Amino acid sequence: MSAQIVIAVVNLKGGSTKTTTAAHLGSALHEADLRVLGVDADGENQHLAAWQTAGNWPWSVVGMAVPNLHKQLPGVVGDRYDVVVIDTPPMKEHRGVVLSAVRLATHVVVPLAPTGIEYQQLPAVRSLIDDAADLRPDGRKPVVAVLLTRCVPGASSTGTYRDLITADGFTVLKAQVNRLERFAQAFGDPIVGAANTAYGDAADELLELEVSA
Ligand SMILES: Nc1ncnc2c1ncn2[C@@H]1O[C@H](COP(=O)(O)OP(=O)(O)OP(=O)(O)O)[C@@H](O)[C@H]1O
Numbered sequence: 279m280s281a282q283i284v285i286a287v288v289n290l291k292g293g294s295t296k297t298t299t300a301a302h303l304g305s306a307l308h309e310a311d312l313r314v315l316g317v318d319a320d321g322e323n324q325h326l327a328a329w330q331t332a333g334n335w336p337w338s339v340v341g342m343a344v345p346n347l348h349k350q351l352p353g354v355v356g357d358r359y360d361v362v363v364i365d366t367p368p369m370k371e372h373r374g375v376v377l378s379a380v381r382l383a384t385h386v387v388v389p390l391a392p393t394g395i396e397y398q399q400l401p402a403v404r405s406l407i408d409d410a411a412d413l414r415p416d417g418r419k420p421v422v423a424v425l426l427t428r429c430v431p432g433a434s435s436t437g438t439y440r441d442l443i444t445a446d447g448f449t450v451l452k453a454q455v456n457r458l459e460r461f462a463q464a465f466g467d468p469i470v471g472a473a474n475t476a477y478g479d480a481a482d483e484l485l486e487l488e489v490s491a
């Protein structure tokens with residue numbers, strides 16, 4: 279596939295801010311003048327393609343909730359995009375679709391609230407990423423980055439879970455997304471100024487992370 283960067287936004291369960299993260303990362307990258315294609319690999323709940331239409335975004339989203347995404351997507355992307363952002367369904371219910379998305383990804387972003395219940399989901403995510411790596415013809419592992427979201431400003435939980443997740447061997451982005459009405463109420467609206475939010479900082483960090491050989 280010609281797109282240089284394929285970001286898959288992945289987590290185990292529903293409601294972990296995958297779609298909000300895909301929407302704002304994609305918007306921040308679009309605002310940075312990159313040619314961005316969003317891929318809605320979920321198609322249920324409050325999904326990316328519906329938000330793109332309702333919010334009249336200036337960048338495209340295609341619906342592809344299929345377990346052979348790694349085969350279908352390269353033909354759709356061609357050489358027209360610099361970055362592809364894939365919003366995935368919850369792994370727990372749709373592991374095949376998420377596995378397929380991760381097989382294509384150069385970068386996997388795991389949005390996670392700094393809470394015990396969300397922290398406990400990380401081993402399942404790691405195991406899916408390992409399974410996907412085994413299936414990749416190029417043998418490359420994607421860059422994996424945890425993005426802390428719904429953080430309460432000033433709360434000690436953010437630092438505690440940042441340290442725990444780092445000690446487990448994950449890269450945790452320095453940028454962290456706070457619990458904010460702006461994001462809680464965002465679905466269905468246009469997205470303006472994403473590059474000036476924590477998602478803009480997260481996008482910059484992601485672009486700088488090296489893909490290992
Ligand atoms: N930073 C934030 N602060 C507060 N609320 C947030 C924030 N980010 C997302 N939310 C809210 O959290 C809820 C879940 O977000 P979202 O739909 O992005 O999750 P999801 O992982 O895509 O869920 P699903 O698996 O059902 O598709 C939504 O109601 C959203 O508005």
Ligand SMILES: [Mg+2]
Nearest residue numbers: 296297320324
């Ligand atoms: Mg979603």
